Amino acid sequence: MTKNIDLSKENLFPVGELFNSENFSGQVWLKMLTQDPSCPVANVTFAPGCRNNWHWHHGGQLLLVTGGRGYYQEWGQPARELHPGDVVEIPAEVKHWHGAAPESWFSHLAIELHPELGPAQWLEPVADEDYSQLK
Amino acid sequence: MTKNIDLSKENLFPVGELFNSENFSGQVWLKMLTQDPSCPVANVTFAPGCRNNWHWHHGGQLLLVTGGRGYYQEWGQPARELHPGDVVEIPAEVKHWHGAAPESWFSHLAIELHPELGPAQWLEPVADEDYSQLK
Numbered sequence: 001m002t003k004n005i006d007l008s009k010e011n012l013f014p015v016g017e018l019f020n021s022e023n024f025s026g027q028v029w030l031k032m033l034t035q036d037p038s039c040p041v042a043n044v045t046f047a048p049g050c051r052n053n054w055h056w057h058h059g060g061q062l063l064l065v066t067g068g069r070g071y072y073q074e075w076g077q078p079a080r081e082l083h084p085g086d087v088v089e090i091p092a093e094v095k096h097w098h099g100a101a102p103e104s105w106f107s108h109l110a111i112e113l114h115p116e117l118g119p120a121q122w123l124e125p126v127a128d129e130d131y132s133q134l135k
Numbered sequence: 136m137t138k139n140i141d142l143s144k145e146n147l148f149p150v151g152e153l154f155n156s157e158n159f160s161g162q163v164w165l166k167m168l169t170q171d172p173s174c175p176v177a178n179v180t181f182a183p184g185c186r187n188n189w190h191w192h193h194g195g196q197l198l199l200v201t202g203g204r205g206y207y208q209e210w211g212q213p214a215r216e217l218h219p220g221d222v223v224e225i226p227a228e229v230k231h232w233h234g235a236a237p238e239s240w241f242s243h244l245a246i247e248l249h250p251e252l253g254p255a256q257w258l259e260p261v262a263d264e265d266y267s268q269l270k
Contacts, residue, residue, distance in 0.1 A: 034224055041197065
């Protein structure tokens with residue numbers, strides 16, 4: 001059992017600021033780590049229970065998990081539990097969400113692939129009745 | 136003072152295998168974390184004293200430091216000491232090396248940018264008399 005460290009205060013990479021977005025349920029911190037527009041890398045830190053809405057990327061995305069415990073789920077598939085050291089290669093145009101477990105902090109690096117293809121396409125929130133079944 | 140953990144045994148990301156390369160002085164472990172050829176991410180783990188030769192990349196490279204203590208140096212510049220959470224954006228075609236401090240383990244993620252431009256161009260080893268002046 002990993003200690004449930006407050007990753008907004010203690011994190012491998014800089015945490016940045018609270019990120020106010022209608023595309024997330026709960027508190028999330030965002031810090032861009034790079035300046036090169038061809039390979040945007042962000043550190044994303046989710047408070048317990050926080051997750052983003054369903055969305056997809058024109059060029060795909062990489063997640064590199066650095067702390068806590070969370071989930072990644074593709075539409076129509078079971079949720080995959082994530083731990084530090086896990087890597088998720090999200091294919092282009094696949095509808096998905098990611099975020100913290102209900103009672104755990106969670107941090108991942110997020111790398112946008114082929115950002116020249118345009119921004120993420122945001123959809124509806126993850127249904128509470130589905131999220132609440134995750135441990 | 137951070138504990139000098141053996142990062143080949145205890146590491147945030149998978150360590151992979153010992154990597155036998157004439158382009159490194161010392162023991163290095165390499166693990167490719169991604170399959171997408173457009174964004175190759177590797178976990179690179181250097182034993183104390185290990186560093187790579189001078190080299191440059193056609194499309195640049197990102198380093199994301201995850202453990203230990205090491206250095207990054209561009210040709211003609213002072214070496215920059217690196218710690219967990221540091222990010223290095225290496226410009227295209229800039230001659231440089233990176234690796235562990237003489238007595239510390241060191242790990243970083245390495246992301247090759249614009250890999251379609253071709254492989255790194257490897258040059259001479261870092262001179263022992265220069266490396267040995269680093270702490």
